[in-house]
Amino acid sequence: MSALVLALYLFVFPGFLFLLGFAWFAEWWDRKLLARLQHRVGPPFLQPFADFVKLLSKENVVTEGVSARLQAALPLVAFAAVATAFLYVPLLGASPFGAPGDLVLVLYLLTLPTILLFVLGWTSRNVFARIGAVRAASQLFVYEVPFFLACLGPALAAETWAVADVVNAQASGLWTFLLQPLGFAVAIVALQAKLERTPFDIPEAETELVAGPLTEITGRKLAIWNLARDIALVTGAALLVALYLGGPTVPGVALEGLAGAAIGFGAFFVKTLLVLAVLAAIRAAVGRIRIDQLVTWGWAVLTPLALAQIAIAIVLRGVGWP
Amino acid sequence: MPEVELPIGPQHPALKEPVSFRVLVDGERIVRLDLDVSYNHRGVEKGAEGREFPKALYLIERICGICSHAHATNFAKGVEALMGVTVPPRGQWIRTLVAELERLHSHLLWLGVLAHEIGYNTLFMYTWRDRETIQDLLEEISGNRVNYGMNRLGGVRRDVSDDLRSRALEGLRGLADRAGFYSRIIREEQTLLVRTRGVGRLPRDRAIALGAVGPTARGSGVDFDVRRDDPYVAYGDVPLHVMTSSASDVFGRLEVRVREIEESVRLCTHLLENLPSGDIAAKAPRVAPQGAYVSRYEAPRGELVHYIRTNGTDKADRVSVRTPTLANWLSVVEAIQGRVIADIPVVVAAIDPCLSCTSRTTFVDTGTGDRSAMEWDDLVAYGIRYYREREGLP
Numbered sequence: 001m002s003a004l005v006l007a008l009y010l011f012v013f014p015g016f017l018f019l020l021g022f023a024w025f026a027e028w029w030d031r032k033l034l035a036r037l038q039h040r041v042g043p044p045f046l047q048p049f050a051d052f053v054k055l056l057s058k059e060n061v062v063t064e065g066v067s068a069r070l071q072a073a074l075p076l077v078a079f080a081a082v083a084t085a086f087l088y089v090p091l092l093g094a095s096p097f098g099a100p101g102d103l104v105l106v107l108y109l110l111t112l113p114t115i116l117l118f119v120l121g122w123t124s125r126n127v128f129a130r131i132g133a134v135r136a137a138s139q140l141f142v143y144e145v146p147f148f149l150a151c152l153g154p155a156l157a158a159e160t161w162a163v164a165d166v167v168n169a170q171a172s173g174l175w176t177f178l179l180q181p182l183g184f185a186v187a188i189v190a191l192q193a194k195l196e197r198t199p200f201d202i203p204e205a206e207t208e209l210v211a212g213p214l215t216e217i218t219g220r221k222l223a224i225w226n227l228a229r230d231i232a233l234v235t236g237a238a239l240l241v242a243l244y245l246g247g248p249t250v251p252g253v254a255l256e257g258l259a260g261a262a263i264g265f266g267a268f269f270v271k272t273l274l275v276l277a278v279l280a281a282i283r284a285a286v287g288r289i290r291i292d293q294l295v296t297w298g299w300a301v302l303t304p305l306a307l308a309q310i311a312i313a314i315v316l317r318g319v320g321w322p
Numbered sequence: 323m324p325e326v327e328l329p330i331g332p333q334h335p336a337l338k339e340p341v342s343f344r345v346l347v348d349g350e351r352i353v354r355l356d357l358d359v360s361y362n363h364r365g366v367e368k369g370a371e372g373r374e375f376p377k378a379l380y381l382i383e384r385i386c387g388i389c390s391h392a393h394a395t396n397f398a399k400g401v402e403a404l405m406g407v408t409v410p411p412r413g414q415w416i417r418t419l420v421a422e423l424e425r426l427h428s429h430l431l432w433l434g435v436l437a438h439e440i441g442y443n444t445l446f447m448y449t450w451r452d453r454e455t456i457q458d459l460l461e462e463i464s465g466n467r468v469n470y471g472m473n474r475l476g477g478v479r480r481d482v483s484d485d486l487r488s489r490a491l492e493g494l495r496g497l498a499d500r501a502g503f504y505s506r507i508i509r510e511e512q513t514l515l516v517r518t519r520g521v522g523r524l525p526r527d528r529a530i531a532l533g534a535v536g537p538t539a540r541g542s543g544v545d546f547d548v549r550r551d552d553p554y555v556a557y558g559d560v561p562l563h564v565m566t567s568s569a570s571d572v573f574g575r576l577e578v579r580v581r582e583i584e585e586s587v588r589l590c591t592h593l594l595e596n597l598p599s600g601d602i603a604a605k606a607p608r609v610a611p612q613g614a615y616v617s618r619y620e621a622p623r624g625e626l627v628h629y630i631r632t633n634g635t636d637k638a639d640r641v642s643v644r645t646p647t648l649a650n651w652l653s654v655v656e657a658i659q660g661r662v663i664a665d666i667p668v669v670v671a672a673i674d675p676c677l678s679c680t681s682r683t684t685f686v687d688t689g690t691g692d693r694s695a696m697e698w699d700d701l702v703a704y705g706i707r708y709y710r711e712r713e714g715l716p
Contacts, residue, residue, distance in 0.1 A: 199513050207438065286442065288517075291662075
């Protein structure tokens with residue numbers, strides 16, 4: 001592949017430029033669905049973009065005694081991590097950056113924002129931010145294990161650590177979620193926790209901790225952080241689509257040439273929106289649980305379920321089915 | 323983490339009114355909780371003492387935005403008793419109707435607030451939408467959505483027409499369905515259950531000892547309701563069931579309020595269907611003879627007490643208001659002990675705090691930040707000394 005095509009992939013489509021638009025679109029889709037589920041009208045189409053521009057123009061407040069550079073750098077690093085992770089998720093066909101073992105890289109990059117959130121809260125010199133940071137870190141240990149295990153299931157079934165190969169293994173239309181429904185459910189719930197959305201919005205519980213680790217974060221730092229959060233949302237959803245819903249593949253359609261790429265992208269787009277809709281529905285249906293309840297439930301229910309799914313997948317693999 | 327002080331209020335997203343909790347926490351666990359309710363003293367009692375009765379009624383109604391009718395009716399009831407005025411039955415029934423509609427809108431508002439405190443915003447949006455039905459009805463009946471201004475001394479200001487009655491009954495039919503829906507939701511929704519069951523425990527004997535009132539007490543199994551036990555306006559003539567719960571925690575308070583929503587819808591329907599005919603108000607004299615009266619009323623949040631003393635003029639000599647929230651604070655401090663940060667908004671919201679009606683003054687040494695209370699005699703002496711110095715009197 002020529003350098004020009006690679007550069008286009010990296011910066012225009014489906015890289016940086018497209019990702020920006022897609023992230024804002026996903027935020028709008030999420031907010032709009034949530035609003036309709038709550039009998040509200042919801043935001044207009046360009047609202048996420050308008051919010052971003054508005055935040056960019058706001059005053060950049062830095063708390064006394066906090067390193068302004070560190071505080072400005074952390075959201076950027078989070079943004080870079082999740083945007084890089086998105087490059088490895090197959091959209092049209094296999095990603096040109098794909099490598100053996102890139103699934104591990106994506107999982108690692110998706111974990112970074114939570115760790116950065118902890119640092120951001122802990123260095124904020126604010127009691128709400130600190131308690132929120134501790135909660136974010138405690139929560140990390142609860143959901144990461146089942147999330148990793150749930151991502152391991154499809155990899156085991158396809159006997160590869162490359163996202164593209166997991167997708168190809170499902171090209172026949174036998175998507176992983178049909179074989180591993182339990183794993184898919186665990187992945188959805190763990191992703192909801194990873195993105196800190198209700199019922200797992202414990203670190204930034206508004207009625208308890210104001211805005212949690214982000215309490216002191218304003219202006220363009222908050223704008224970048226929110227953008228990173230939106231990208232994490234689409235990357236997480238896109239990863240689940242790749243691992244469990246066959247990515248851009250459509251059963252019986254060969255993804256070749258320009259038309260193939262268009263069909264592949266369309267399939268990927270629709271599937272991602274469906275996953276986002278499920279995430280929004282969970283957000284609308286329940287209230288927030290407490291951190292102690294999450295820890296108990298995460299280790300007593302979610303992780304054993306993920307382990308059970310892995311065990312079932314290994315046994316099925318052993319007897320040679322499917 | 324070492325122990326840190328977490329300031330909840332006077333400005334905080336969980337509490338939209340000025341109250342301050344200084345919470346000492348060790349990690350997530352609460353070590354100690356200090357409460358300060360004196361951020362917004364408005365001097366309504368003193369203001370009411372300086373005005374003629376009809377104007378005082380106008381002022382008293384503005385003690386609270388949610389239970390404005392409760393304050394106005396309770397004050398009017400007391401003054402009418404002192405004046406010896408009898409309100410005609412139709413006036414009493416319309417007062418009762420507005421009181422029950424007010425309870426409905428207050429409880430629906432509260433249900434939404436509790437849901438919001440645990441991040442369950444969908445339920446919040448649902449209940450506040452249903453609350454609009456009641457506010458529209460109240461607007462049609464009284465002309466206002468919030469401070470209804472329905473009372474005047476001797477009766478009510480506006481009549482309820484037959485046309486309005488049929489429309490109100492239709493709205494109430496829709497609300498009865500919704501009340502059934504909420505009743506099902508609070509029993510089945512898991513996140514709501516895990517956040518309220520066993521949280522903020524207040525055993526029956528402690529509820530009585532700490533003087534809890536209203537749904538807070540009834541949620542701990544205290545079977546007391548002023549409407550039934552000391553009937554006023556038309557409550558003696560209508561079928562009323564007092565709801566209690568033996569759960570003795572936030573869920574108990576939730577259960578009581580949701581069942582009261584269902585009961586209030588039934589009660590409003592009964593009131594509208596059996597509204598007696600006749601006058602809506604009697605003429606009240608301008609002055610009240612010397613006397614004192616303790617007026618009790620079951621506001622949405624619990625028993626509301628007005629003490630009114632008159633001395634034969636057209637103004638009250640002394641007005642003292644004991645709001646239900648003031649009676650319930652102690653139970654909050656008890657129920658929150660040993661819990662975690664996440665339970666603070668839930669336990670506080672469970673008493674349905676109404677802070678602007680509750681503010682009391684305290685003395686703060688601005689130099690050291692020390693706070694103290696003042697005895698009545700000291701306060702009188704302080705007042706006399708203050709005015710002497712200001713007027714330059716010997």
